[in-house]
Amino acid sequence: MNKENKKIALISKDPKVIDAIEKAVGDTFEINAFTNGIIFYNQLSTSSDELCMILSDSSLLDVHGVALKNTIEKLGFGHLPFFMVVDKATPTDIINAISSGVTDFILKPINGKQLKTRLDFQMKHPSPKKKNLEYTALKESKTPFIKRLFDIVVCSFILLALLPLFLIVAILIKLESRGPVFYYSYRVGTGYNIFKFYKFRSMDPDADAKLQQLKHLNQYNDPEEEEEEKQSEVVNEVKELCEFCEQAGGGCLQPLYDDNKMVCEKILMAKKDSNKDAAFIKIKDDPRVTRIGKFIRNTSIDELPQLWNVLRGDMSLVGNRPLPLYEAEKITTDKYSLRFLGPAGITGLWQVEKRGRGAMSEEERLSLDNDYVKNFSIWFDIKILLRTIPALFQSENV
Template sequence: MADHFLKIALISESKQLIESVIQAVEDKFEIVSFSNGIVFYNHLAQSPKEFCLVLSDAALQDVHGLSLKKTMEKLGFGYLPFFLIMEKVNREEILKAIGKGVADIFTKPINKKKLKTRLEFQINHPIKRLKDTEITRVEPYSIPWLKRLFDVFVSGLILFALSPLFLIVSILIKLESRGPVFYYSYRVGTGYTIFKFYKFRSMDPDADAKLQQLKHLNQYNHPEKSADEESIPATETTAVKELCELCEQAGGGCLQPLYDDNQMVCEKIILAKKNSNQDSAFIKIKDDPRVTRIGKFIRNTSIDELPQLWNVLKGDMSLVGNRPLPLYEAEKITTDKYALRFLGPAGITGLWQVEKRGRGEMSEEERLSLDNDYVKNFSLWFDLKILLRTIPALFQSENV
């Protein structure tokens, strides 16, 4: 058997569990761990035949439980045997898991001998693979050449024309507060692809410390409040005590640091959201006190978005499309109803911005529905109409 069939993908954030699994199978398999499903999707897309099976540390209804398995099937990887590692399990959950195609469930603490025996049995007596016709494959999206040509020409022209503005804004940001002028975070775009997303910094350097104190103001958790703007990034600073897998790969510090109980950590918001399936996928706070004075201005005029023209020039995204999401948001949007938004281009502006931005309420469901509508109807002519409608939407009256 070829070496690449002896690798197991383990989705878990528990170092103790990862070490336990490695100890159990070290003489038989190689364990490759992933902090979350989005990182795993991207790795799998690059090396689809690398793994012989998948182990996921998650509750049945968690984003890394049945939801992860279903997404794997939609992306064309349903043939990989899928095992769950759970805290506890009852008969109803076992029956449901089997019905959804889960190969087996292990409970914590891990019985190392049982784990190794079961995984070896799976390799020696594999379950018959699903036929290709039974798998709903996601066709990779590629930007049409005319749209790409338009993106390169327009983004390059604007970057050149606005270079003096970039210089002025950079000086103002530096004068008002310490910290970098630009920041980037990892975002999820077309086909769940991860890329570096650039913006002007618009928050105080200590914005992370204040996030936990403001979570109750999240408008997407309160339908009666206005929710018509893109979610505010959780952070824009760079120093943390723990680094996630993505940050370690990137080097230079954390790219999405958060605070948990007044301690700086890395991507812990993922774990927090896992504990409650009722949490909103988006975070937006009206009149956010963490935003600086120059930050408020560049947000209301969307100047903070201008560095994303570099993303367009590179081909990470387009001028018009669905907004790329942070990893912890994208992980919650894997259902058949809304995953369609990831099958079209990622963009700086899009349909939901011009439909609702600055004039009326918008629920999370409405926003996702508009994202889906764009994917179903987008064309170069449609993009031009959205761009023309974006200009007046830039100067909004709300403080977001």
């Protein structure tokens, strides 16, 4: 078998892992690296390239672990061997992995010789290829013709009518701060498809770089969980041994060391597992927002460039909000992935139901997204559009 027929998809953000795997098997296999699972299965669903296996640098319960494996199966590629690159594998992990369809674990640090032997063995003795009919492929979500026609006609009319407003807003943005008038980011829309999402720039030019510093202000974080985490941190600073090590006596059985102190590995891993970010990020009184940005946000003028996305077919006037990659990759469970089977839109059900009426939980927002997918129609869209008008002028500064 030649190298062209031996392509491996590697999902990893770690350059060291990518480099180690390429050095170990790059002479035999073609390594296609992806920084996250959404980019990977978006390409997997549209590309005709043949893969021989998938390697994912992730823990079992992370979004690039079993959740990614399940999504790949739904796309009809469950027959591809799925390896996980992990720091360690307990007997419980192995049992759970086998029951979830994971082929094998590859332990770090990567032993190049062992990896090559394992992958070569997989090629010579592949797992029985199951029929694609045994897997439920995701159906391509197509916008109904009448909805698409409605979008094109209404968008064209709105764009022509608002050209003077576009010009005024562009001048004000340029006068207040340096940087482009329009801002785009990659978003995940219908069927997990990725596209460029356009808005008027309402933040400082370096807003994305400041996001990590402001995550503690996220309105979707659970205050009770945050308080529990703070208390846990205080306890762990004093308590360096887990209950198992204390009962065993004689010191820590799983010690880890840094330059300053020793910590029990069980405590460290428990803390890591509990440190889960919310899927959505929304910051009240965001300090990155400019003065003109506050006005165009509160009047939703910043959303108007998305009319171009609607004309291109990336979005619809009404639908579920397309999500940034870092949010979408956390929503891969069967319970909430339904939201991606409906159209992506400028306005939608959750905006008119909850916006400006106080805080909304992540669970409520996802449920409303699912409700829209189950019930959307042209008449439902018109009703949401009419309710959107009073929702535009809201006092909530988000």
